[in-house]
Amino acid sequence: MPIANTTAVYAGKLAVLYEGHGDRLACQQLAERLAIPLVLASDTHAYPFYLCWRDGSLKLLDTELLKKGGLAVDIEPRNGEQRSWPAPKEGALAQALGRKTRTVVDATTGWGQDSLHIFRMGYELLCIERSPIMLELLSDGFARLACVDWMQRLNLSPPSLLGGDAIALLAALPTPPDCIYLDPMFSPKRKKSALAKKSMRVLRDLLGDDIDKEQLFAAAFAATGKRVVVKSPDYAEPLGGKPSSSFQGKLLRYDVYLKT
């Protein structure tokens, strides 16, 4: 997996936590890849976020999750999703992706939840993510996915994962995909939105808003073969101006921009 340039962006913000069991070398290598410190369980007061292997998954912890738990890429189907593969192309997301779409690039993969939904519906998928932290979590999640029964039985490989800024990477795609999917971070309506899921709140606290989303939209529209789909909170203005169509989800919208 290519790791995007790591920098001192996380200085003072994030460390790898080794809890005294499991593979210490893997923790050390992770800390080196991200250029962040490795700390022991006795020393967990200095950082607001930690990466740590717990229960067989790489997890992101904030101070609230330090005692137990943690956030990992969830590879289980969402509630209500059929467990067969490919799952039926139903619901607002599938409608927005379009009936004739075969290839999709998710340019803002984040926790991979939309990506994995798209993958489970049988689309051919490339995932892009620029945060090296999220890339590590995704890489761990996709490696776990590769090992589950149904993936092995059907001889499937997890989606491809590319690290780096999609604004540059989309322009270099060898073949335009049918659809480019965008779900950048929008400013919340209220300062501390109680409605946002913990995983999204932590992502926002760690990475902040995606302030270059207009440029990302322009790059996506230039690079797509047929359409761009933007997932937005229902209170947000459409990212690319008036969309060709919109599909309503729960507290969100999928805006579709067709290339004519």
Ligand SMILES: C[S@@+](CC[C@H](N)C(=O)[O-])C[C@H]1O[C@@H](n2cnc3c(N)ncnc32)[C@H](O)[C@@H]1O
């Ligand atoms: C709101 S999250 C996406 C959540 C995701 N749809 C999910 O289901 O988990 C936005 C993510 O997009 C990434 N991102 C934003 N702009 C990007 C860009 N230009 N290139 C690559 N990744 C980007 C951020 O780092 C963040 O992880």
